[in-house]
Amino acid sequence: xxxxxxxxxxxxxxxxxxxxxxxxxxxxxxxxxxxxxxxxxxxxxxxxxxxxxxxxxxxxxxxxxxxxxxxxxxxxxxxxxxxxxxxxxxxxxxxxxxxxxxxxxxxxxxxxxxxxxxxxxxxxxxxxxxxxxxxxxxxxxxxxxxxxxxxxxxxxxxxxxxxxxxxxxxxxxxxxxxxxxxxxxxxxxxxxxxxxxxxxxxxxxxxxxxxxxxxxxxxxxxxxxxxxxxxxxxxxxxxxxxxxxxxxxxxxxxxxxxxxxxxxxxxxxxxxxxxxxxxxxxxxxxxxxxxxxxxxxxxxxxxxxxxxxxxxxxxxxxxxxxxxxxxxxxxxxxxxxxxxxxxxxxxxxxxxxxxxxxxxxxxxxxxxxxxxxxxxxxxxxxxxxxxxxxxxxxxxxxxxxxxxxxxxxxxxxxxxxxxxxxxxxxxxxxxxxxxxxxxxxxxxxxxxxxxxxxxxxxxxxxxxxxxxxxxxxxxxxxxxxxxxxxxxxxxxxxxxxx
Numbered sequence: 001x002x003x004x005x006x007x008x009x010x011x012x013x014x015x016x017x018x019x020x021x022x023x024x025x026x027x028x029x030x031x032x033x034x035x036x037x038x039x040x041x042x043x044x045x046x047x048x049x050x051x052x053x054x055x056x057x058x059x060x061x062x063x064x065x066x067x068x069x070x071x072x073x074x075x076x077x078x079x080x081x082x083x084x085x086x087x088x089x090x091x092x093x094x095x096x097x098x099x100x101x102x103x104x105x106x107x108x109x110x111x112x113x114x115x116x117x118x119x120x121x122x123x124x125x126x127x128x129x130x131x132x133x134x135x136x137x138x139x140x141x142x143x144x145x146x147x148x149x150x151x152x153x154x155x156x157x158x159x160x161x162x163x164x165x166x167x168x169x170x171x172x173x174x175x176x177x178x179x180x181x182x183x184x185x186x187x188x189x190x191x192x193x194x195x196x197x198x199x200x201x202x203x204x205x206x207x208x209x210x211x212x213x214x215x216x217x218x219x220x221x222x223x224x225x226x227x228x229x230x231x232x233x234x235x236x237x238x239x240x241x242x243x244x245x246x247x248x249x250x251x252x253x254x255x256x257x258x259x260x261x262x263x264x265x266x267x268x269x270x271x272x273x274x275x276x277x278x279x280x281x282x283x284x285x286x287x288x289x290x291x292x293x294x295x296x297x298x299x300x301x302x303x304x305x306x307x308x309x310x311x312x313x314x315x316x317x318x319x320x321x322x323x324x325x326x327x328x329x330x331x332x333x334x335x336x337x338x339x340x341x342x343x344x345x346x347x348x349x350x351x352x353x354x355x356x357x358x359x360x361x362x363x364x365x366x367x368x369x370x371x372x373x374x375x376x377x378x379x380x381x382x383x384x385x386x387x388x389x390x391x392x393x394x395x396x397x398x399x400x401x402x403x404x405x406x407x408x409x410x411x412x413x414x415x416x417x418x419x420x421x422x423x424x425x426x427x428x429x430x431x432x433x434x435x436x437x438x439x440x441x442x443x444x445x446x447x448x449x450x451x452x453x454x455x456x457x458x459x460x461x462x463x464x465x466x467x468x469x470x471x472x473x474x475x476x477x478x479x480x481x482x483x484x485x486x487x488x489x490x491x492x493x494x495x496x497x498x
Contacts, residue, residue, distance in 0.1 A: 002033035004179055006042060006203055007186045009049040010196025016042060021176045021205065026092030026323040027313040029361035035179050038204035043171070043211035046200040050142040050169035051217055053197030058139045058167035062116030065165055069109055071192035076106060079188065083153065083181060088314035090178035091152055092323040092363065093276045095314060098153075104443070105157030108464045111446040112161040118469045119166065131481045137473040139167030140219040140243070144212045146233065147182070148225045149175035149325050150279045156182045158450075159222050160189075160199055162468035172201045173212060177325055179203045213237050220471065222463065223247065224281070226383070227409070227455045234458035245459040245471055247452060249383040250281045250411035253404040254440060255426065256289045256298055257397070257417035264438070265416045266301045269389065270320075272414075272440035274309060274367050277321045278387040279329075281456075282412045282434075282441045285384060286373075287391045288400045295393045299348065299371060306349045306367040306389075313359055323356075323363040324386060330363045333386030337368050340379040340390075346371040351387065375403065383409070397422065405431035411452030414440050433457060 004023065005014045015036020023033040057065075076083065084098040093101070121135040145159030152174060160170045174182035179201075186201045202208055212218055213236045220243035223233045227248030237244035254272070256265050272284040287302075289295035312319030324330045334352050341347055351366020365387060373380050373390040380390055394400035404413045414436035415426045423437045433453040436442030444450055444465070451462030461467040 001031070004033050004035040004183065004203065006036065006038060006046070007183055007199075007201040008042075008046045009200070010190050012183075013042075013045075015203075023090060023177065023179065024326055024363075025089055026325055026363045027089070027315070027359055029327065029359075029363060032089070033180075035176050035203050037176065038202040038208040038211070040207065040211040043202050043204070043208050044215065046171050046202050047142060047215055047217050049197040050171060050200055053195055054139070054141055054167075054169035057169065057195055057198050058141075060167070062119065065167070066113050066116060068189070068193045069112055069161065069165060072189055072194075073106060073109055075188045075192055076102065076109075076185075079184075083184060086184065087153055087178070087181045088322070090180050091149060092314055092325050093279075094312075094316070094319050094322050096317060097276055097321075098314075101151050102153045105151075105154035107446040108158045109161040111464065112165040115162060115165040115469055118466065119473070121475075127479070128481075130484060131479060133477065133479050135475055135477040137166075137469070137475055140472060140474060141168060142171065142218050143168045143220040143472060144171040144173065144218050144222070146173045146209055146212065146221065146223045146225070147175065149177040150276065150281070152178045152181045153185065155224050156185060158464050162464060163472045164189075164194070164198060166469060166472040168472055169198045170200070171212060171218065172199065173204060173208050174201065176203055176205060209233070210236070213242070214240060216240050218242065220244070222471075224463075230458050231455075243459075243471060245451075245461055245463065247281070247457050247463065248455055249385075249409055250283075250452060250456050251286060251380070251383055251407055251409040252282060252284050252412040253286045253288050253407070253414070254284045255394075255400045255404075255413070255415040256287060256294055257415065257419065257422060258291055258294045259418045260294075260416035261418070262297055262301055266298070266305055268414075268416065268438075268440035269302065270305050270309070273389040274306070274321055274387045277324050277365070278333075279324060279385055280441075282443055284414065284440050285389060286380065286403070287389060288394050288403055289391065290394050290397055290400050292393070295391065299391065302369065302391075303348055306351075306369050309367045311354060311356065311364055311366055313356065313362070321387065324365060325363070327363055329386070330365055333365060333384055333388060336379055336382075336384045336386070337388060340370050340373070340377065343374075343377040343379065345373045345377060345379060345390070381408070401426060401430060405429070408454060409452070409456045410454035411456035412436065412442050414438075414442060
């Protein structure tokens with residue numbers, strides 16, 4: 001059986017803590033590897049390597065920084081199929097979906113190629129008599145990212161590409177459930193010319209996370225995961241003076257107006273709700289049809305589509321989605337379905353009994369659909385993170401607008417309509433961080449920025465885009481005056497620019 005360690009100082013390092021976790025193959029349910037869980041000492045070793053390597057990297061000219069990323073993009077393209085197969089085997093999503101995971105990460109790397117332009121400071125000549133003022137952006141030093149299991153390629157690239165291009169060294173703590181791809185990405189960065197120690201990967205659990213949060217040499221940390229852990233990381237990071245951007249759970253609503261193209265809407269709901277087995281923080285998990293007629297039309301078309309979804313192994317190119325990541329995740333989703341039934345929601349489609357022939361021990365589940373869900377039910381209030389869609393019927397537009405606006409989570413929301421006035425009003429008023437208009441998964445392009453509101457996001461700055469440069473750098477402002485030979489007397493009042 002494979003043993004997976006860490007990547008520190010440009011080398012693979014065997015774990016020394018004596019603790020390991022199982023890495024499953026979701027298709028079959030079998031254990032395919034053991035991953036080492038880092039101790040505090042191992043995390044510290046990664047930090048020390050990063051501290052030693054960062055000063056020279058931080059002083060490297062921007063062209064060379066970017067050339068490393070350009071070569072990295074070539075290598076990812078070269079190894080794309082192998083990366084997708086590795087990702088699918090460890091995470092469970094289909095290979096086409098795995099390619100999408102990689103591509104959305106690559107887009108942020110492509111954005112990072114332009115970061116030198118954004119690192120330029122400002123200059124004012126003659127801000128006062130003989131006085132010039134200018135600013136510069138400088139790296140923080142050593143920063144870290146703690147990334148989730150559901151996007152083991154995309155989110156690590158979202159984190160380390162901007163951080164490294166800004167001149168920082170990076171400590172990556174990926175999910176211990178699917179560590180293979182993050183380690184491979186670190187190898188490719190080294191092959192692309194990144195100096196050893198600038199990108200270190202430590203696998204681990206809470207002990208490694210706490211070691212990162214408590215280490216005062218780590219100046220910033222980014223996290224994606226559940227809201228409770230996001231809040232914990234945000235608060236503990238602040239205690240050691242770190243910057244933190246922490247993104248949590250979601251309950252993404254899709255509002256269906258009476259004038260919506262129902263065929264387009266159903267296609268969008270099925271893809272966004274059940275793709276990747278619903279294990280996406282931007283998955284649509286709540287459909288809100290406005291009016292009884294709209295709700296009845298939606299259910300009439302939605303039920304047969306969900307019943308006909310094709311679930312298969314990750315290697316099946318025709319499968320709509322594959323297994324969940326672990327048996328614990330599968331049982332958790334099934335438990336939520338049982339909760340919904342007990343709460344009084346109508347289970348219109350029940351996929352819990354699905355078994356994959358030849359893969360009976362895999363972590364498979366068919367799509368589930370609830371109707372007549374109420375906003376006081378747990379299945380509405382909590383993130384299920386599985387192939388379960390809830391229909392909450394709204395009597396009118398105002399009620400539909402209030403549902404996502406009042407919810408504890410505020411990650412993404414969508415509205416389906418042909419009415420431009422309604423769409424514009426909804427986008428302006430809804431209390432959610434990312435909005436789609438006839439777009440079910442409104443993940444912004446890489447040169448904007450990604451981030452939710454309320455319990456979906458903790459911290460002032462979002463992921464990637466211009467916010468990433470602000471997050472991973474600090475601004476230094478210089479006020480300069482060169483003496484003209486005229487001696488001036490001492491000034492004891494606050495200096496002003498006359």
